[in-house]
Amino acid sequence: MKILVVNxxxxxxxxxxxxxxxxRATLADLEKMIRAHCAAAGADVxxxxxxxxxxxxxxxxEAYGNVDGIVxxxxxYTHTSVxxxxxxxxxxxxxxEVHVSDIQSREDFRRHSYxxxxxxxxxxGRGLKGYLDAVDLLLNRNRG
Ligand SMILES: O=C1C[C@@](O)(C(=O)O)C[C@@H](O)[C@@H]1O
Numbered sequence: 001m002k003i004l005v006v007n008x009x010x011x012x013x014x015x016x017x018x019x020x021x022x023x024r025a026t027l028a029d030l031e032k033m034i035r036a037h038c039a040a041a042g043a044d045v046x047x048x049x050x051x052x053x054x055x056x057x058x059x060x061x062e063a064y065g066n067v068d069g070i071v072x073x074x075x076x077y078t079h080t081s082v083x084x085x086x087x088x089x090x091x092x093x094x095x096x097e098v099h100v101s102d103i104q105s106r107e108d109f110r111r112h113s114y115x116x117x118x119x120x121x122x123x124x125g126r127g128l129k130g131y132l133d134a135v136d137l138l139l140n141r142n143r144g
Contacts, residue, residue, distance in 0.1 A: 001042075001142050003135060004067045004093075005034055007049040008056060008075030014100075021101050023127060030128050034071075037132045041139055053077055053084065060087040069138035070095040071131055078103070078113045085118035094141060096134035099124035 015026035038045040048059045088095050102125025103110040116122050123130040
């Protein structure tokens with residue numbers, strides 16, 4: 001089982017950006033945590049972060065035929081992008097959407113996700129642990 005973890009815009013600023021909302025851990029800390037979790041479960045993992053919508057679309061397309069599950073935090077593109085969910089539907093790889101914060105309890109414009117419909121589940125408001133829950137969900141789904 002190979003999992004691709006995709007983080008969208010400003011997620012490279014984790015640890016610095018709005019720590020009251022996103023915490024003090026960095027993207028490197030997050031990736032280390034996910035890597036250890038996947039290793040313990042015997043799964044391979046790859047990471048990708050970009051601030052550019054088209055680069056995220058390209059990476060999802062590259063996953064076609066190479067990856068069994070995608071964990072994606074599209075960040076702000078969650079609320080604006082049609083191209084990212086279209087790419088997820090195009091490759092047909094099961095994906096779980098993750099948000100560190102609880103997008104339902106913040107500003108109104110964060111409540112709607114275009115990506116959600118292209119994913120098997122959405123996990124929000126569990127902090128960084130949400131990524132591990134998303135990995136588990138994909139692993140359990142794969143075990144059938
Ligand atoms: O950049 C982000 C991060 C986020 O996806 C989260 O992880 O809580 C929530 C989004 O609304 C926001 O634009």
